[in-house]
Amino acid sequence: MTTPLFVTTTIPYVNAPPHIGFALELVQADVIARYHRLIGREVRFQTGTDENAFKNVLSAQARGVSVQQLVDENSTRFLRLTEALDVSTDHFQRTTVPAHRRAVNAFLARLRPDDVFAAEYRGWYCTGCEDFYFESDAPDGVCPEHGTPLVEVAERNHFFRLSAYQSRLHELISSRRLQILPATREAEVLGFIERGLADISLSRDATRSQGWGIPYPGDETQVVYVWIDALINYLSGLGFPAGDAHRRWDDGVKCHVIGKNVWKFHAVYWPALLLSAGLAIPDRIVAHGFLTNEGRKISKSSGDAVDPVDYIDEFGADAVRYFLLRHVRPFDDSDFSVERLAGAYNADLSNGIGNLTSRLTALCESAAPCGITAPAGAPPSGFHEHVEAFRFDLALALLWGEIADLNRELGAARPWDDVKNGRLAAARGSLAPLVARLSTAAHWLTPFLPHTARLIQAALAAPSIRRSEPLFPRRGVTTGGHSR
Numbered sequence: 001m002t003t004p005l006f007v008t009t010t011i012p013y014v015n016a017p018p019h020i021g022f023a024l025e026l027v028q029a030d031v032i033a034r035y036h037r038l039i040g041r042e043v044r045f046q047t048g049t050d051e052n053a054f055k056n057v058l059s060a061q062a063r064g065v066s067v068q069q070l071v072d073e074n075s076t077r078f079l080r081l082t083e084a085l086d087v088s089t090d091h092f093q094r095t096t097v098p099a100h101r102r103a104v105n106a107f108l109a110r111l112r113p114d115d116v117f118a119a120e121y122r123g124w125y126c127t128g129c130e131d132f133y134f135e136s137d138a139p140d141g142v143c144p145e146h147g148t149p150l151v152e153v154a155e156r157n158h159f160f161r162l163s164a165y166q167s168r169l170h171e172l173i174s175s176r177r178l179q180i181l182p183a184t185r186e187a188e189v190l191g192f193i194e195r196g197l198a199d200i201s202l203s204r205d206a207t208r209s210q211g212w213g214i215p216y217p218g219d220e221t222q223v224v225y226v227w228i229d230a231l232i233n234y235l236s237g238l239g240f241p242a243g244d245a246h247r248r249w250d251d252g253v254k255c256h257v258i259g260k261n262v263w264k265f266h267a268v269y270w271p272a273l274l275l276s277a278g279l280a281i282p283d284r285i286v287a288h289g290f291l292t293n294e295g296r297k298i299s300k301s302s303g304d305a306v307d308p309v310d311y312i313d314e315f316g317a318d319a320v321r322y323f324l325l326r327h328v329r330p331f332d333d334s335d336f337s338v339e340r341l342a343g344a345y346n347a348d349l350s351n352g353i354g355n356l357t358s359r360l361t362a363l364c365e366s367a368a369p370c371g372i373t374a375p376a377g378a379p380p381s382g383f384h385e386h387v388e389a390f391r392f393d394l395a396l397a398l399l400w401g402e403i404a405d406l407n408r409e410l411g412a413a414r415p416w417d418d419v420k421n422g423r424l425a426a427a428r429g430s431l432a433p434l435v436a437r438l439s440t441a442a443h444w445l446t447p448f449l450p451h452t453a454r455l456i457q458a459a460l461a462a463p464s465i466r467r468s469e470p471l472f473p474r475r476g477v478t479t480g481g482h483s484r
């Protein structure tokens, strides 16, 4: 029996609707989940929404609605996005539900008493990020994310003795007991730990958050610091502290997919908190790059965020998934534009796999070779290694290499000449191996383009191969990036 795998995305703030940048993270985590299910592993895949941030209070006030109404509406839009993208989540965890609040209380109660103390915190704070910045990260006193001036905030908080975990964290990461991808991010985390870890706040002043948030256990003047609260979603989603569900997953492999800007919370704070609570730490943290628009990060606050559901409506979920997985470098920043998406659609999907499937199945309808009953063969050499290394772009390049080979071999074999001259046995002889290889490619395509893979496999299945509907119909004239 193989070890079960627990995969998560981060949970986004819900002060605004989702943007295409979060679609990237959902799709990447979905490939991990679907790939491991495909090779026979038990998987639990979780996402959700982070709803206790003060930013929600500001957004709700700006819109003149209650905070709960705002988070309900936007959380629903994130849930809809997971459905529209065909993302195979097993659980969607919201942080305003009572079960999460219970988990946060139970988690804080488990921290080693020596690790928790009260002290004054003073720091440079961005209300947009709801986070303090060190001078080294914001040298001009300006938020690097928002470009707005930071404000100095001093308050009395409950603290966590992060400094006590410095050497253990360093050992866990440098030994790869906790693996961080890519290696450049791992080096950044180790460097951060080596410079010395300061203790961190577990709570925030409840007045400053206008009471929004989870009350700190035993101290009504404080709410749980939203980052601590959000991290605990990985446990509340497993039913912690009730029952044994979370303990079962403690024995499994735990993989967090995160954005490259939040490694401090996931690779430093979170494992230290888990060690203090006597719980299992994550096994793998994968930090992806950002989508940019002409070099600028696309974010909710950048004003150029387009609802990803619009792209899905126009191109289809699998086309958006394909672009994000094949044409985005997983660990670096990559430009996203509707023009690039349309280009990939036409070149790789419509002319590539779509054209091959149409030609091959149409010929099979005439020559009637046997439909596929055998299990899929092995993927191209190196495929498993690329998926394990999170290089979905390279794994897909291998599959598209096979698609190109099949297109070429079909052209060279010219089975349509045989069909035309009534040599059906000869046509079947040249078609059968191509059909088997396309079926195998479709099998390994399942984690990436699940709907397309299903359609291809259904068309090629026994007893008789049927002409496939166009998988990616040619798009009309494109004006301004949108078809008319």
Ligand SMILES: [Zn+2]
Binding pocket: 126, 127, 128, 129, 130, 143, 144, 145, 146, 147
């Ligand atoms: Zn900021």
